[in-house]
Amino acid sequence: MKAARPFDLAGKRAVLATMHGKEEVIGPVLEAGLGLSIEVPRPFDTDRFGTFSREVERKGSQLDAARAKLAAGLEASPEASVGIASEGSFGPHPNIPLLAVGKEIVVLHDLDTKLEIVGCHIDLSPNYDHMVVEDIPSALSFAKRVGFPAQGVVVIGIAGGVPIPSRYLTKRIDNEEHLVDSVGEALKACGAAHLETDMRAHRNPTRMLSIKRAAEDLLNRYRRRCPACSRPGLAVGRRVFGLPCAWCGEPTLALKAEIETCAGCGLSLEHPAPSSTAEPGECPQCNP
Numbered sequence: 001m002k003a004a005r006p007f008d009l010a011g012k013r014a015v016l017a018t019m020h021g022k023e024e025v026i027g028p029v030l031e032a033g034l035g036l037s038i039e040v041p042r043p044f045d046t047d048r049f050g051t052f053s054r055e056v057e058r059k060g061s062q063l064d065a066a067r068a069k070l071a072a073g074l075e076a077s078p079e080a081s082v083g084i085a086s087e088g089s090f091g092p093h094p095n096i097p098l099l100a101v102g103k104e105i106v107v108l109h110d111l112d113t114k115l116e117i118v119g120c121h122i123d124l125s126p127n128y129d130h131m132v133v134e135d136i137p138s139a140l141s142f143a144k145r146v147g148f149p150a151q152g153v154v155v156i157g158i159a160g161g162v163p164i165p166s167r168y169l170t171k172r173i174d175n176e177e178h179l180v181d182s183v184g185e186a187l188k189a190c191g192a193a194h195l196e197t198d199m200r201a202h203r204n205p206t207r208m209l210s211i212k213r214a215a216e217d218l219l220n221r222y223r224r225r226c227p228a229c230s231r232p233g234l235a236v237g238r239r240v241f242g243l244p245c246a247w248c249g250e251p252t253l254a255l256k257a258e259i260e261t262c263a264g265c266g267l268s269l270e271h272p273a274p275s276s277t278a279e280p281g282e283c284p285q286c287n288p
């Protein structure tokens with residue numbers, strides 16, 4: 001039998017900090033890929049780290065929130081030595097108007113070695129949508145458009161044109177009858193209702209798939225091991241530009257090399273760009 005390499009996770013007990021069924025997609029990927037045995041603490045509340053429906057604001061960055069969940073998971077399961085958590089964020093695309101973008105991260109932390117690996121997936125077509133309605137038929141057409149009831153819909157009250165969960169909030173809507181009742185209640189209380197896609201993983205099948213992709217990315221990153229110390233997670237930390245121009249030899253804006261660095265031993269591996277010269281079109285001298 002092959003001796004275990006440093007940072008191997010096979011046979012370790014891991015805790016996945018989720019209350020929204022993420023074990024369905026993260027579990028199989030990381031159990032098969034890393035040999036972990038993954039459990040979910042029950043009961044476990046992750047809403048205190050922030051909710052998409054605005055009752056609890058997320059503190060800090062997406063990674064901060066994932067790490068906080070992960071630490072709480074390890075606290076709830078003292079027999080586990082590996083923590084796993086995921087966090088999503090959704091919003092308008094920073095550069096492309098009207099396009100929504102979702103970012104999922106899955107974080108793994110090994111208490112024994114302090115190894116942390118973060119997997120990521122960017123989704124350019126998340127099921128992330130909202131609409132303000134003033135009648136039931138508009139609410140039903142929104143629900144149909146986003147794929148309700150397989151995709152969840154959240155109804156939030158409105159004040160001053162802004163969704164205010166303290167005015168009205170219902171997340172547990174499983175069927176059309178319940179949706180009609182909820183929208184009716186919100187309209188009665190606020191005159192209008194803010195409807196949005198439920199972004200909780202177990203009520204958003206598109207998101208569940210993105211979380212799986214982020215777990216697969218985590219696995220791929222883990223498998224990039226440092227050739228010197230065997231630590232997983234070797235990653236491109238720096239890109240060097242200035243590939244010489246094929247005509248004049250002056251440095252251009254084109255990529256010259258990627259530098260992978262090891263967070264453990266500091267090893268730095270340089271990968272030169274496939275071509276040793278840049279197109280004159282990329283040269284500020286030849287093509288000003």
Ligand SMILES: [Zn+2]
Nearest residue numbers: 245248283286
């Ligand atoms: Zn040139």
Ligand SMILES: [Zn+2]
Nearest residue numbers: 226229262265
């Ligand atoms: Zn190393």
